[in-house]
Amino acid sequence: MEAPCHQPKSKPEGDETSYLNMHKTMLHDAQRNEAYNAALQAAPAARIILDIGAGTGLLAMLACQALPGSTACACEVNADCAALAKQLVDLNGLTGRVEVVNKLSSDLEVGIDIPELADICVFELFDSALLGEHIMGVLRDAHARLLKPHATMVPCAxxxxxxxxxxxxxxxxxxxxxxxxxxxxxxxxxxxxxxxxxxxxxxxxxxxxxxxxxxxxxxxxxxxxxxxxxxxxxxxxxxxxxxxxxxxxxxxxxxxxxxxxxxxxxxxxxxxxxxxxxxxxxxxxxxxxxxxxxxxxxxxxxxxxxxxxxxxxxxxxxxxxxEELPDQDRFVMAGCPGWVKPLAQAVVAASAAAAGGVVLLLPADDGLLLPAMVDAATNSCSCVKAVLSPQVSLRLKENGQLPNDLLLTIMAQSELHSSSLVGVGAVVAEPFFPGQDFPWLIALLCKRRLEQVRPFLACGTRIFPSVAVVYAVAVECSSLWLAWRPLSRVCGLDMSLANASIVPGIDAPLACHLCEFAWRPLSAPSVALRLDMDTISNGPWYGSCSLTPVASGCCHAVAFWVDFRMGEKSLSTGPSPAGGPPTGCPQELRLMETPLLVEGGEGPISIQATLAMSGEAHVEIAVHRPKRRRVSACV
Missing domain, CATH: 2.70.160.11 (Hnrnp arginine n-methyltransferase1)
Incomplete structure (x- = not known):
């Protein structure tokens, strides 16, 4: 099963942890769970049930709970998930009725893994686009080898x-x-x-x-x-x-x-x-x-x-x-005026700073916004060089997205050296890195990219962005907090053992798009960390700030994002105002262990941040209110 692109995701500690984490939103999706439970309650009597892609084993257990006398084969390929499913089966007293098999369904053997052809097949192998998890191929194999000719399918269509x-x-x-x-x-x-x-x-x-x-x-x-x-x-x-x-x-x-x-x-x-x-x-x-x-x-x-x-x-x-095309969030970001306009304005400012010299463009690896950056330079009559892979450069040229009336030179990263950058008077980097959602690492990756070209630049070359600033703000976001709360019972089954595996610890950061959820700020944004882009330093870097509530409410988390100073303007990965359109930029959330009731003007929440060279950020959140109430009633 697959979590959709815009669901909050915890920072993975490895593939296994990430795989388990995506089951959390499934288990909190009450409509999904209740629909499957009701469908299984209405299913005809059956002896053998096959659950394909069983995950935590919830659907196999619901089937056996609904159909007395039945047994289920819960097929799950992920070893950690299968081990968790076995524990949950034991916890719910279904040992002997639900057999968890750690295999692909295509590797199941009738008479070994499943006693006979199944009467019912239950499955939830759907992504948001319905077919993206190979459900059709899986079911073709199941119909051919594992199911009775008229087996009941849940769902059926x-x-x-x-x-x-x-x-x-x-x-x-x-x-x-x-x-x-x-x-x-x-x-x-x-x-x-x-x-x-x-x-x-x-x-x-x-x-x-x-x-x-x-x-x-x-x-x-x-x-x-x-x-x-x-x-x-x-x-x-x-x-x-x-x-x-x-x-x-x-x-x-x-x-x-x-x-x-x-x-x-x-x-x-x-x-x-x-x-x-x-x-x-x-x-x-x-x-x-x-x-x-x-x-x-x-x-x-x-x-x-x-x-x-x-x-x-x-x-x-x-x-x-x-594989060559950007993901959906990148398209949204690249279509957002709040991202594109400051980037173009930075190119104009760089052209002025170069004073007739060369402007060096460092677009994101996908090259999606290089045409907009080149257009801005064209209007400023600058000579432009850009660093981009030959494959992406070819795609842009074939699409007719690069102008022919400008002296534009595109170089691969391997071609960077002092002679190739003679005359460069300003550098503009777009601070986007595919697959990176957390502001600390995005800021550090931008700094490293600029440091790669700095040895080849003359003294006094202007750098855009000049500074990266990580902001923090206290937020009220009950739905996000509820979505990551510990599990208890789901449709009558005890799922609490799953918490240790699929609910992140209180210190684990989450990446999410706040603009897609009901949220509001409870404090003004404060600077948690600054990184200078035009100096070479090896870290670690330290920062701190205080968040004083300016509104009363229930603080569920502290949100972080990064702004890049591009001359007079900034590129921001921050959210649009509550109710605003999506920006494509994720924010980082650090959830409170329990919601914190705050009132405007009261004592602050303090943030201490350390950014290591690896990009890992250690963040400490402390509430300076010894007798402050932490109450779940404000959820």
């Missing part, structure tokens, strides 16, 4: 619900890579901050898990009613599972009810966006759209007149290797 939308954060960004993406982008909440619906909702496609479609691509054409005029640049879509017994489960939440705006809903999936060629549509007319799925994903395209989609379905992506 899925359908994709869709609507045509205008996407604000990304629709006008002009990235051709968006329409090349083989997989969709997920947002925790598809509300007015993200999109404007332009069409009625329609059923794009459906899949029966009891009778799987043949291998290959399956296309369906739909005439979609347009109710609002505008520019369609994406299809918003989500899935709905038929659990059996009249139960339904979906990854769609109405706006305002997702991940914390409704404390009872802790959904660990998100709806999806698939980008298509922009097209103007008119209210009262129809648009013709093709939805296609194979065993791996779902995608959409405009239908071309006369096209026979049964013989020639629209292709999933346009020749790009998926």
């Amino acid at each position: 899925a359908k994709i619900r869709s609507m045509l939308v205008e996407c604000f954060p990304l629709g006008g960004s002009g990235f051709p890579e968006l329409r090349s993406k083989a997989y969709p982008i997920m947002f925790a909440e598809l509300d007015e901050k993200v999109l404007r619906p332009l069409s009625a909702t329609w059923d794009a496609t459906s899949i029966s898990f009891s009778s799987l479609p043949p291998l290959g691509e399956h296309a369906r054409i739909a005439e979609v009613d347009i109710h609002t005029s505008g520019t369609v640049n994406a299809v918003a879509w989500w899935w709905e599972l038929d659990m059996g017994g009249g139960q339904r489960l979906t990854n769609w939440c109405p706006p305002g009810e997702t991940n914390g705006n409704a404390p009872g809903r802790q959904c660990h999936w998100s709806p999806c966006l698939s980008f298509i060629e922009p097209r103007r549509v008119t209210s009262g007319l129809q648009a013709t759209v093709v939805a296609v799925h194979d065993d791996e994903t779902v995608w959409f395209e405009w239908h071309k007149q006369g096209e026979d989609v049964r013989a020639d379905a629209p292709t999933r992506w346009s020749g790009e290797s998926i």
Whole structure:
């Protein structure tokens, strides 16, 4: 099972810890658990149950709890997760009825791992895009070898619900890579901050898990009613599972009810966006759209007149290797004016500082914003050099994203030396590093990147950014705190043994997107640490600050982010204001052990921070209020 892109994630100590951690949001997703429990309660009598991708064993235990006389094979490939599942089976008195098998389902053998062909197959191998965890291949193998011919499937079917939308954060960004993406982008909440619906909702496609479609691509054409005029640049879509017994489960939440705006809903999936060629549509007319799925994903395209989609379905992506493309948060960041404008303004300032010399651009490795940086330099009439891999450079040139009317030289990292950087008067680095979510490490990686070129630069060369500042702020965020609270009982089963494995310790940082949750600041941001970019130093680095509440409320965590000073402007990984649009930048959260009731103007929360050369940050949070109440009642 897979946690969606925008769920909070703890800093991994290793692959096993990370794998276990992602089960936390699943076990806190009450709607998911109750839907499976109700479907199993309504399932026909059975002797043998197969749970594929059992995780902590919850579904296998729910099945045996619902179906007297049954036994279950709980198949789980991860060794640590399987060991935890065995402990939970014993704790709940189901030893002998639930057998945990640490294997891939494709390695199971009837008569050895499972006594006979199963009557019921229960599974939760769904990501936010439905098919991204190879569920189709897994079920094809199970039907062929492990299940009775008419076995009950829980869930038994899925359908994709869709609507045509205008996407604000990304629709006008002009990235051709968006329409090349083989997989969709997920947002925790598809509300007015993200999109404007332009069409009625329609059923794009459906899949029966009891009778799987043949291998290959399956296309369906739909005439979609347009109710609002505008520019369609994406299809918003989500899935709905038929659990059996009249139960339904979906990854769609109405706006305002997702991940914390409704404390009872802790959904660990998100709806999806698939980008298509922009097209103007008119209210009262129809648009013709093709939805296609194979065993791996779902995608959409405009239908071309006369096209026979049964013989020639629209292709999933346009020749790009998926490994070469940025992830979804990066696209959101690169489409956010709060990130792009200060970066472009820094290039303009660097051009002025270079005084007719060369401006050296250090874009992120994906090169996504190099065209915007070059455009800013073009307007300043500067000679530009950029450091970028040949593969990414070729992609940008083939897409026509680099201008031909500017003296632009692109070099690989290995080509950096004193002679190649003669005449450089200013350097601009974009402080983005794929896969890095924590502000301390992002700041340090930017410093190291600038230090790599500093030996080749003349004295007095201007550096952008000049300083990285890590900010701290006390926040109220009940839903996030509840999502990471210790487990107790789930649908009548004792899951408390899982806490030691899947609930992070109080000192473990979390990476999340605050703008997708209900939150508010309780203190003004304070500087927790500063890193000078234009000096060479080996660390460690130290910082401290005090957070004095300016509003009364319940402090659940301290949030951290980093701002990069780019001349007169700053690039910030901080959140947009509560209720604002997504920025693509994650923040770091350090949760309080129990919520802290604070009142404006009272004693501060102190922060002591140490950043090691490795990028590890040690953060101590202390409350200077000896008699202050820590009460769970303020959750």
